[in-house]
Amino acid sequence: MGGGATNLPPGFHFFPSDEDLVVHFLRRKVANLPCRPDIIPTVLAHHYDPWELNGTALQVGNQWYFFSHATQSRTSPSGYWNPTGADETVTSSGCVVGLKKTLIFCTGEPFKGFKTNWIMHEYHLQDGGYNVSGSSPSTGSSSSSRKSQRKRNHSSTESSWVVCRVFESSCGSQVSFHDEGTELSCLDEVFLSLDDYDEVSFPNN
Numbered sequence: 001m002g003g004g005a006t007n008l009p010p011g012f013h014f015f016p017s018d019e020d021l022v023v024h025f026l027r028r029k030v031a032n033l034p035c036r037p038d039i040i041p042t043v044l045a046h047h048y049d050p051w052e053l054n055g056t057a058l059q060v061g062n063q064w065y066f067f068s069h070a071t072q073s074r075t076s077p078s079g080y081w082n083p084t085g086a087d088e089t090v091t092s093s094g095c096v097v098g099l100k101k102t103l104i105f106c107t108g109e110p111f112k113g114f115k116t117n118w119i120m121h122e123y124h125l126q127d128g129g130y131n132v133s134g135s136s137p138s139t140g141s142s143s144s145s146r147k148s149q150r151k152r153n154h155s156s157t158e159s160s161w162v163v164c165r166v167f168e169s170s171c172g173s174q175v176s177f178h179d180e181g182t183e184l185s186c187l188d189e190v191f192l193s194l195d196d197y198d199e200v201s202f203p204n205n
Contacts, residue, residue, distance in 0.1 A: 012037075014039065014058070014060045014065075015060075016065075018088075018090045018098070018100055018123070019090055019091070019092045019097070021065075021090075021098075021123050021163050021165070022090045022092070022097050022098035022123050022125060022163075023092050023097055023098075025040055025067075025163055026067075026098065026123055026124075026125050026161060026162070026163045027097070027125060029067055029161050029163070030125055030161050039058055040058050040065050040066060040067055040163065041056070041057060041058060041066055041067070042066065042067045042068065043056055043057050043066035043067070043068055043164075044068070045066070045068045045074075045076070045081075045164065046073045046074070046075055046076055047076070047077075048076060048077075049076045049077055049078045049079070049105075050064075050076075050105050050116075050118040050120070050166050050168070051118070051168075053066070053166060057166070062167055062168065063165055063166065063167045064165070064166045064167070065163065065164065065165055065166075066163070066164055066166075067161055067162070067163050067164075068161075068162055068163075068164055069160050069161060069162070070122075070124060070160045070161070070162045074103070075110065076105075078107050079105055079106050079107040079108055079113050079116075080105075080106055080109075080110045080113065081103040081104070081105055081106075081120055082103060082104055082105075082106050082110075082111075082113075082115075083101060083102070083103050084102050084103060084104050085102050087099045087100065087101050088100040088102075089126075090123065090126075096126050097125070097126050098123055098124055098125050098126050099123070099124045099126060100121055100122070100123055100124075101121070101122040101123075101124065102119065102120070102121060102122075103119070103120040103122060104116070104118070104119055104120075105118035105119070105120070117168050117169040117170070118166065118167075118168050118169075119166070119167055119168070119169055120164055120165070120166045121164065121165040121166075122162050122163075122164050123162055123163045123164070123165075124162055125161070
């Protein structure tokens with residue numbers, strides 16, 4: 001973690017929106033630019049179960065934040081992260097700038113495990129962005145547009161960074177992955193009730 005975390009002002013609260021995570025953190029990470037504040041660490045997600053993120057990821061209340069690679073395995077020592085629901089778009093100034101995937105942690109072998117209350121939001125950068133209406137932003141000549149697109153595609157292939165938010169839902173208990181579908185009936189309630197941001201703890205160096 002960079003030195004920016006030691007220069008945070010008194011009373012600092014980390015309460016990022018989806019747009020903040022994509023535009024102000026993930027985009028700068030992909031572009032290899034410094035993040036301000038530099039408080040989100042890089043974590044090899046497949047090395048940790050979600051309950052092992054204390055002291056490794058940035059903890060804010062009951063949530064943990066970290067950068068990782070989209071190409072890394074979604075398995076961990078005790079289970080795997082299973083996608084659930086449809087991807088959501090993240091917009092900024094009327095343009096789609098990212099995608100938010102929702103995953104639920106399951107213990108056991110892939111596709112044979114048990115769902116837990118651990119949930120991950122995985123944010124992906126949308127190369128170039130496009131207007132909500134569906135049209136692409138104007139970039140000048142078609143030649144410049146093609147060059148810019150190739151550069152963006154190369155950058156995306158090179159980095160493949162994502163930023164993740166992990167939290168444990170208070171709804172329900174462990175259930176068999178086969179007995180129920182992958183949808184969580186209490187997700188909306190959880191998302192609306194995430195207001196525990198009183199404490200920020202930083203990863204151990």
